[in-house]
Amino acid sequence: MEIRRLRLSGFKSFVEPAELRIEPGLTGVVGPNGCGKSNLLEAIRWVMGETSAKSMRSGGMEDVIFAGTEQRPPRQFAEVVLTGSDDSGDELEVVRRIERGAGSAYRVNGNDVRAKDVALAFADAATGAHSPALVSQGKIAHMIAAKPAERRQMLEEAAGIAGLHVRRKDAESKLRSTEKNLERLEDLLAGLDSQIASLRRQARQAERYSKLTDEIGVAEARLVFARWRDAAASAEAARKAAGEAESAVAAAKARAGEAEAAQREAAETLADARDALVAARTDAGAQEQRLASLEKERDAALARLADLDRQAERLEQDREDYGRTGRDAADALKRLEAELAASEQARAQAEEALPQVIADAERAEQAERAAELDLARANADFAALDAEWRVARAAVEQAERRVASLAREAERLDEAQRARASEDDPAKALEAAKHDAAQAGERREELAARIVDLRAARDAARSELEQAQEALAGARAELSGVEREHAALEKDRAHRDKARAAKAGLPVALDKVRAEPGYEAPLAAVLGRDGRSPLGLMPDAQDGRFWTGAPQPDPVEHALLDHVPDCPEELRARLARVEVAQADDGRALEPGTWLVTMKGALRRWDGLVVRGEGGAEAARLEAANRLAALAEQLPALQQAVADAERRSAKAREELDARQADFSRAESESEGAAQAEREALRALDRAEAALASHADKARQLEEARQDLADQRATAERELEAAQGKLAELTDPEALAGRRDAAREAHETARGRLSAATAARAAQEQALAVARERVSAHKADRSHWDRRADEAARRLADMDGRVTEIDSAREEIGDLPDRLLADIEAARTSHKETAARLAALQETLDTAQATADAADAAQRGANEALSEARERRAQLANQAENEDSRRAEMARVSGERFHKPPPLLPAAFGFAEEDVSNRDAEAEALDRLTASRERIGPVNLVAADELARIEEEHGSTAAEREELTEAVHRLRGSIGQLNREGRERLKAAFEQVDAHFQKLFARLFEGGSAHLALIDSDDVLEAGLEIYAQPPGKRLQSLTLLSGGEQALTAIALTFALFLTNPAPICVLDEVDAPLDDANIDRFCDLLEAMTQQTTTRYLIVTHNAVTMSRMHRLFGVTMIEQGVSRLVSVDLQAAELLAAE
DSSP states (O other), X not given: OEEEEEEEESBTTBOSOEEEEOOSEEXXXXXXXXXXXXXXXXXXXXXXXXXXXXXXXXXXXGGGBOOOOSSSOOOSEEEEEEEEEOTTSXXXXXXXXXXXXXXXXXXXXXXXXXXXXXXXXXXXXXXXXXXXXEEOTTHHHHHHHOOHHHHHHHHHHHHTOHHHHHHHHHHHHHHHHHHHHHHHHHHHXXXXXXXXXXXXXXXXXXXXXXXXXXXXXXXXXXXXXXXXXXXXXXHHHHHHHHHHHHHHHHHHHHHHHHHHHHHHHHHXXXXXXXXXHHHHHHHHHHHHHHHHHHHHXXXXXXXXXXXXXXXXXXXXXXXXXXXXXXXXXXXXXXXXXXXXXXXXXXXXXXXXXXXHHHHHHHHHHHHHHHHHHHHHHHHHHHHHHHXXXXXXXXXXXXXXXXXXXXXHHHHHHHHHHHHHHHSOOHHHHXXXXXXXXXHHHHHHHHHHHHHHHHHHHHHHHHHHHHHHHHHHHHHHHHHHHHHHHHHHHXXXXXXXXXXXXXXXXXXXXXXXXXXXTTOHHHHHHHHGGGGGSBBSOOOTTOOSOOBOOOOOOOOOTTBGGGGOSBOOXXXXXXXXXXXXXXXXXXXXXXXTOEEEETTOOEEETTSOEEOSOOHHHHHHHHHHHHHHHHHHHHHHHHXXXXXXXXXXXXXXXXXXXXXXXXXXXXXXXXXXXXXHHHHHHHHHHHHHHHHHHHHHXXXXXXXXXXXHHHHHHHHHHHHHHHHHHHHSOOGGGGHHHHHHHHXXXXXXXXXXXXXXXXXXXXXXXXXXXXXXXXXXXXXXXXXXXXXXHHHHHHHHHHHHHHHHHHHHHHHTTHXXXXXXXXXXXXXXXXXXXXXXXXXXXXXXXXXXXXXXXXXXXXXXXXXXXXXXXXXXXXXXXHHHHHHHHHHHHHHHHHHHSSOGGGHHHHHTOOTTTOOOHHHHHHHHHHHHHHHHHTOSOOTTHHHHHHHHHHHHHHHHXXXXXXXXXXXXXXXXXXXXXXXXXXXXXXXXXXXXXXXXXHHHHHHTSOEEEEEEESOSSTTTOEEEEEEEOTTSOOEEGXXXXXXXXXXXXXXXXXXXXXXXXXXXXXXXXXXXXXXXXXXXXXXXXXXXXXXXXXXXXXXXOOOHHHHHTOSEEEEEEOSSTTOOEEEEEEXXXXXXXXXX
């Protein structure tokens, strides 16, 4: 496959249609961060069938559609087109389009296809959405941090078995579905067997049910006749009794009329008494209401008088309070007038004295400023002189300290000279150190030679262990595959044994016969469906087909029996007369002779020809042969695994021993090297000591001479400093003038403070006087308002007293008048109560008379109702019996199509033998109960039995077809697994070889290799990386530095790629973690890869060195925020133009 162009529109930030040409060689993609470079890689993966929105850096798949910016609206669809050619050279165009709310759609060369078809097409071309050749950002880091099992998936992509995985998953899914269908059919067959047995029981029950139904029909006819006969007799008796009940009704009716007249008279008397009592009660209620009203009016009048008295008392108290307030206000106003006049006088005096106090304070402030200026001048003169004197004094002291220090240094040099004279000779120490270093070097060389020999022995042991482990892994993988296949076949056989138990436990013919390999199809064609029949004689109660055996006739030439080593006696008669041939040549067959070909075509002597049958039986026989062959292989394979394990363990022990010797030698070599280093360091120290000894002597002499010069200079500097100090005036001479200025300043400050305090006191006095004047005026206003308020209140109170007096006069003697009316109302109420008692007695007497009359009337009416009811019952009974008789006649006509008198003759029973209807009903109930005890009866059981048996036969045939399909699917899965193991193992070896070469090239030395770990089955093992950069020990990938890890991962990526080159390789910022030196190696490797493969490379980078090595560059820009655009330049063409 060849990929040439990528067109995208509306995909993420590429809102406008853009085209990326993918030409041979190295194509670089550059641009600033966030401009959309990685969207190109994601577009390639998306059009190749990527289904994970997360891997597309999206929350949902519709997020790949351009979402819009401030200036542009969002798009409604996104489309990516990948153009190239397939393996046959035909043009290939793959389009993926997604619309909002409609999902994705794929087209290949204009035809709609499934996502699965696109993924398989790219997988067969060694590429795809998850191809290791599409290296996105972070893929290198992910490869470094990945688990071994995840790395194996990259190896599977390199091996090109992704399509095998898809097909194996499909086969496994179909196998699971088929096995479920097979289990369902087994359950269905078991249910059908149960239904057949049940239907046979139901058929017998239906026969008994029919017999009882006939007997019940006769019993129903006898019951109908009995009821018809008994209903006629009962109707006649009821009519006679109804005539007697008519006379009783007339007598009861006369008595009821008399009782009704007496009741009417008593009711009228009772009504008059009730009316009189109601009128009296109405009068009594009116009187009680008037009495209550009078008492309420009297209580209100008394309460009003009491309230007026309380108001008068309260007003008198308030008049006294407000009179006292008026007098207090007059006194306060007199006092406030005097105080206000005094406050006004004090304020005027304070205002008059304030200007003089302010002038005194200002004069004191000017005098303090002048004194402060004089003090500052005196302090400045004293400070300047004191500073000069201190500087000169410090110079003298420094010169004295320097002279003393130089004297001490001279004494130290003299002491050092005496100590050096007493030290050991460093030349002798140097000779001893040289001797020790030579001995240590010889010891190290001896151990280094020994380590070389031990390393060779260890490597040989390691190689032996790897060979043993490889042999063990191969043996275990082969044993595992055989064991799984053996277990599956054993499971099928156990399943058949379970099914056989349902057929009386007799073995099935196919389970007891075994043909030679290659003869399964002929044997299956000969046995046909009879191959599933049991061997042996079944009980008579069972139906079906059975092999019971017969005497064996003379076998024909090339008989099938000769190729059936395990043949039951029951089948030998059938197989002895069957000829086997490669093809049917049309030969004549003797009577009873059959001809079968190796492909399973059957022709019988009577002309019957059968082709294309027996596939399931043949697969079952082949499975049996395969099971036997696997059982024979298992011991040898298990022994091979055991031998390989012993060999591996022995090699491991040998390697451990060699490693221990090597480690001890390395430890000794490290010790010798350390001793040599210590000796060399001692030699260096001795040489340095000798050189230092000479240097110290020279330096000591130079220091003595330099010290003498410094002492002379220091003494001269001391004399000059002392002379300068003597020339300066003593600072104490200016101290008197400074102290006098300070005393004058203090005096001026005291006067200023006193003047300031006097001014503040005067201002405070003025403020207090003004506040007092304001306060006195406010108090005077307050007392004026209080005096006015008291006068107004007193005037209001005088008016209120007048109102209270008027109210008392209006009430007057109203309570006494109301009391007299209350006494009169009470007397009248007592009289009305006595009249009510007399009327109540009269009412009670009338009520008793009326109750007795009502009781007599009710008794008469009840007697009349009973007589009428008896008459109606008898008449109704006669009608009912007539109706029952007519009903029985109708039932007889509808049920038996005959009137009741003809039923005895129709059903063969005598009229005199028919008992009463209760006895006949009891007999019918007994027969009905017998039929009901049978339970639910399936009257069409025989028809259903025939249908179920037919369904059982078709289901059994379907089960055999599913069994054959299971065998085929398991064989296919086993074949896919074997092919996958072989291809993955071969790919691992190729990837390992490429990885070792690429690692050595990128690191310019060192070694590395890959290993399968965690499982003996390569399909389940993990992939581990072991690397040994130059100068370091062998270690796993995670223990390397960051740059080493990145280079190692790049080497593995290209190793995977070289094993199964893809048509396109995309590297998204793979060179980011590399330094300049490694960038050059990386680019050299890319150049070499373009020479070795036809792959087209797309490199996304920010590195200037990588850009310079590209054949052409595409730039991704984002001039408009949120919108990406492509620009391109061909670097090779540009170089040619520059050269011209």
